[in-house]
Amino acid sequence: MASLKDALLKAGMKATEPVKKQNDREKVAKKDITESVSHQVQRNFCENCNQVRPDVEFYKHRNPTTDAEWICLKCADQLHILDKFRQTAQSDASIKQMFRREYGETMKIAVQKNAQVQRSSGGNRDDFNGNR
Secondary structure (H helix, E strand, O other): OOOHHHHHHHHHOOOOOOOOHHOOOOOOOOHHHHOOOOOOOOOOOOOOOEOOOOOOEEEOOOOOOOOOOEOOOOHHOOOOOHHHHHHHOOOOHHHOOOOOOOOOOOOOOOOOOOOOOOOOOOHHHHHHHOOO
């Protein structure tokens, strides 16, 4: 007498892969992942209102009412921080040329891909941050 497996194969049933083999994932070396993925290209978290906003920029200001540096457009207007203290143009609003300030003049900053904040380590009085 033939086995049940042979009888099912004769009837036209096909063997399937075990579930474990279907769910196995290809192992990728950690170096490959970190080289191909760029982390935090764009910041979108406002340190003042603690919300994710599309118009967050880095401000190097001297406003004593807040110690936040990554501030959204709405908070910068409410805190009366002039646009001349803005150091980046990395937000979605800046890239799409939709960044408009209600308080003071909106400065034209060249939009760069992957713009990063350049902090100087000099001891000039202009670089002094009064919040710290």
